[in-house]
Amino acid sequence: MxxxxxxxxxxxxxxxxxxxxxxxxxxxxxxxxxxxxxxxxxxxxxxxxxxxxxxxxxxxxxxxxxxxxxxxxxxxxxxxxxxxxxxxxxxxxxxxxxxxxxxxxxxxxxxxxxxxxxxxxQHAPVRALKVLKPVEVTKGDASARLVPHDTLLLEFVIEFEDAAIGRQKKLLNMSNGSFVRELSTARTFCRKADVDAMQANGLALGGNPGENAVVFDGDRVLSPGGLRQPDEPVRHKMLDALGDLALAGLPILGHYTGLRAGHAVTNDLLRALFARPDAFETVTCDAETAARLPGAGVHWGEIPEVA
Incomplete structure (x- = not known):
């Protein structure tokens, strides 16, 4: 429900x-x-x-x-x-x-x-968006794709010149409270050069390394305390992707793959999906299907402690 x-x-x-x-x-x-x-x-x-x-x-x-x-x-x-x-x-x-x-x-x-x-x-069944056919978008060197699957799989690849980030890849099944355990603590991140440029243009004025962002400079992590996980950057990109996919309005049953994808690319993917009525259907979830959705099986004791 x-x-x-x-x-x-x-x-x-x-x-x-x-x-x-x-x-x-x-x-x-x-x-x-x-x-x-x-x-x-x-x-x-x-x-x-x-x-x-x-x-x-x-x-x-x-x-x-x-x-x-x-x-x-x-x-x-x-x-x-x-x-x-x-x-x-x-x-x-x-x-x-x-x-x-x-x-x-x-x-x-x-x-x-x-x-x-x-x-x-509440006294109403959960509905979900089931992907029926592959949908893909590309913007420059970034791309995002949705293909059919019986749960929500998130897969992401990032590549940065900064040695402290480099190339990272991760695949996670979002059922059984996986988001809370694996992704929820991953923080937003950026390169020092990008922070300097944004702040010079009146942006990122609330950014504070160590308090609300991870800042990288080449092979160094500038934020006090370092990383929460060795692959925290790709985990955060997956967190962002889940938040952006949630704007579908219903939980998604499908396999999402992002390659260097940002917010706009994931939004383009949803626009492409909804432009193709043959590529998805709305389903009313029985107990078995609902158990495979993000958020099912979440328990208070599973929330990771963070500094």
């Missing part, structure tokens, strides 16, 4: 790019509502933004949602990944400004908050 949070849960921090103070609150929502962002600082008539692929205004640095009135909220990928990975199907997410707080740069704080609050089962 579908789930929402039992009670509201709030998070305070700064926006990664704006550096402004930000507060986010996850509220319970009725069955079949889906995930909706609500800007509480905007006109009530235009304040809601559905968390959907067709609301994405593509940005190279984050996932940004914007409604027809021009009201937007950015950096939604980490909270979307946490909701999908914890099995939350319906929620209203109130934000007091244009950017979601970055917190520690991963989904772990959101996961802790969601699971400590607990979930409420």
């Amino acid at each position: 579908q789930n929402t949070v039992k009670t509201p849960v709030s998070f305070d921090g700064v926006g990664l790019h704006s550096g402004a103070e930000a507060r986010l609150t996850i509220l319970p929502a009725p069955a079949n509502r889906g995930i909706v962002f609500r800007r509480i600082d905007c006109d009530l008539r235009n304040c809601e933004i559905p968390a959907r692929w067709d609301m994405v205004n593509q940005s190279p640095l984050c996932t940004l949602l914007e409604n027809a009135a021009g009201v937007s909220v950015s950096t939604v990928e980490h909270i979307m990944a946490a909701l999908a990975g914890c099995g939350v199907h319906n929620a209203v997410i109130e934000v007091n400004g244009p950017e979601v707080p970055i917190l520690d740069g991963s989904s772990a704080p959101f996961v802790h908050g969601i699971l400590s609050t607990g979930l409420r089962r």
Whole structure:
């Protein structure tokens, strides 16, 4: 059955790019509502933004949602990944400004908050998006692909010149709480040269190595404390991919492969999928199918401890 949070849960921090103070609150929502962002600082008539692929205004640095009135909220990928990975199907997410707080740069704080609050089962079955035929998009040297599978598999390859990152590849089955155990603590990362360039252009003003991002410079990890996992970068790219795929509006049953793919490429993939009605179908999940979805089998005790 579908789930929402039992009670509201709030998070305070700064926006990664704006550096402004930000507060986010996850509220319970009725069955079949889906995930909706609500800007509480905007006109009530235009304040809601559905968390959907067709609301994405593509940005190279984050996932940004914007409604027809021009009201937007950015950096939604980490909270979307946490909701999908914890099995939350319906929620209203109130934000007091244009950017979601970055917190520690991963989904772990959101996961802790969601699971400590607990979930409420609802009287409506879970529906899923089942991939029937391969769909692929390419943009430059980046690509993303979805092919049929009976669960959600995430596969990702990254390649960077920086020796501390290099080439990393990982494949994970997202069922049985895998997201919470394997991906939720992986933090956003960047190269020092990119940070310097962004900050010179008024971006990444809330970035703080060691607190909410991992910064690399050649063969060095500049962030105090180093990495949480040796392959933390590719894990974070998979976290981002789950958050971006969650904008399909339903859990996906399929095998996703990303090669150097960013937010825009994954959004292009969803647009390509929905442009081909023969490539997918919506299914109502029985207990066996629901057990294979991200978020099924998540337990509080499985959340990794992080510094």
